[in-house]
Each structure stands twice: as C-alpha cells, then as structure tokens.
Amino acid sequence: MRPYVIVNVAVSADGKLSTRERRQVKISGNVDFDRVDEIKAGCDGIMVGIGTVLADDPSLTVKSPERIAERVKQGRPEHPVRIVVDSQARTPPDAKILHKGSGKRIIVIAESAPSERITALAPHAELIKTGMSQVDLKDLMHKLAETGIKKLMVEGGGTLIWGMISAGLVDELIMFVGNIIIGGEDAPTLADGLGFIHESDFPVLELTSVSPMEKGVLIHWKVK
Numbered sequence: 001m002r003p004y005v006i007v008n009v010a011v012s013a014d015g016k017l018s019t020r021e022r023r024q025v026k027i028s029g030n031v032d033f034d035r036v037d038e039i040k041a042g043c044d045g046i047m048v049g050i051g052t053v054l055a056d057d058p059s060l061t062v063k064s065p066e067r068i069a070e071r072v073k074q075g076r077p078e079h080p081v082r083i084v085v086d087s088q089a090r091t092p093p094d095a096k097i098l099h100k101g102s103g104k105r106i107i108v109i110a111e112s113a114p115s116e117r118i119t120a121l122a123p124h125a126e127l128i129k130t131g132m133s134q135v136d137l138k139d140l141m142h143k144l145a146e147t148g149i150k151k152l153m154v155e156g157g158g159t160l161i162w163g164m165i166s167a168g169l170v171d172e173l174i175m176f177v178g179n180i181i182i183g184g185e186d187a188p189t190l191a192d193g194l195g196f197i198h199e200s201d202f203p204v205l206e207l208t209s210v211s212p213m214e215k216g217v218l219i220h221w222k223v224k
Contacts, residue, residue: 002141003152006172016182022055027178029214041067043080045149049160050086061101079103087134089117098124137167162193170223178216
C-alpha cells in the first residue's frame with residue numbers, strides 16, 4: 001500500500017526546471033501558482049528533494065486562507081505534511097520548510113546520515129530512516145501510508161522525480177510548460193538520474209488534457 005502520487009512541475013520550453021547553477025527561475029505566473037495551491041490543499045503530504053530545499057528554500061505551505069479554512073473545517077491540519085528526501089541530513093535547521101506554518105514535518109534520511117546532522121534536525125522534524133546510503137523510496141511510500149498519507153504531491157527536483165518514476169511510484173504528472181528557453185546540458189530537467197537504457201523500460205503516459213495557461217500550456221498525464 002502506498003499513497004496516490006502526483007508529480008507537479010513547471011518547466012521551460014526545453015524541459016528545464018532551473019538554470020545550471022540550480023537558480024530558481026519564474027516559469028509560470030499567478031494563475032498557475034493558484035492551481036498548484038489548490039492541489040496542495042487537496043493533498044495529505046508534499047514532498048521535495050534536498051536539492052530543492054537548498055536551492056529554493058520553499059515553505060510548501062498552502063497560501064490561500066480560504067483553502068486553509070476549508071481544510072480545518074474538514075478536520076485536517078492547516079497544511080499538508082511537509083516531507084524532505086534528504087539521504088545525508090543536509091537540510092539546514094533554519095530552513096523555511098521546518099519553521100513556516102504550522103503542522104508536521106518529516107525528514108527522510110538514510111542509515112549512513114551523519115549523527116551530528118541528525119541531532120541538529122531532530123528538534124524540528126520527525127526523522128524517518130530507510131535505505132543504507134540512499135533513501136529507499138519504495139519503503140518510504142509504505143511508511144508514509146502507515147502515517148495516514150493517502151495523497152502525496154511531489155514538487156521536485158529532477159533527481160527525486162526520476163527516482164519516483166523509475167521505481168514505478170507515480171500516478172499522475174502535471175506540467176506547466178513555459179515560453180522560455182533556459183538551455184545548458186547541466187541544467188536540471190524533469191527527470192534526471194541515470195535514465196532508462198532500453199525502450200521497453202520507458203514509462204508510458206496517457207494524455208488526460210492539454211490547455212493554454214498564461215503564456216504557456218498545462219499538460220496533464222496519467223502514468224499507465
């Protein structure tokens with residue numbers, strides 16, 4: 001048993017998440033931001049990789065007061081559980097994700113994570129250990145399901161998304177494609193990591209919808 005997983009990303013026209021320096025780039029606008037906020041409000045958890053935390057320092061909170069109020073009315077926390085996949089416990093103890101907004105935080109680490117970093121993070125989040133040198137994502141999904149997370153949103157980055165896709169753990173992919181070209185062979189893409197070698201291993205997507213949005217296009221896929 002695992003959560004239903006939605007990957008949501010904004011990419012440039014050439015498929016990049018950010019620049020080669022991992023510098024955050026504004027790809028979409030307020031309409032898309034509100035769409036993403038709506039997805040967040042409907043999820044039990046939001047997960048990112050450590051690279052996203054170090055590059056962007058996100059809070060991953062629900063922004064709309066109306067959506068927060070609706071969650072509370074339903075007997076849910078104001079914000080979904082915020083989760084960082086961080087094998088070596090590199091999350092800064094003062095990161096926004098650990099302090100902004102109320103609610104539960106989870107840092108997912110590997111067995112090999114340095115003890116001094118674990119000690120620094122322990123006051124700020126629940127720590128889940130899985131995997132030896134790298135987080136075992138399949139095992140993590142089972143552990144998250146056991147905590148009551150039924151619907152999970154993954155916001156990046158490319159390494160985590162690749163890990164989730166390659167492990168067969170993604171149900172939907174929603175991507176806003178913006179009207180800019182970032183370029184650079186070292187700039188992160190939607191799915192980094194090793195990549196598939198054999199065509200027979202390629203995940204197959206089913207197109208659900210395509211719609212113009214702002215100066216780009218929103219594409220919604222389901223993973224077969």
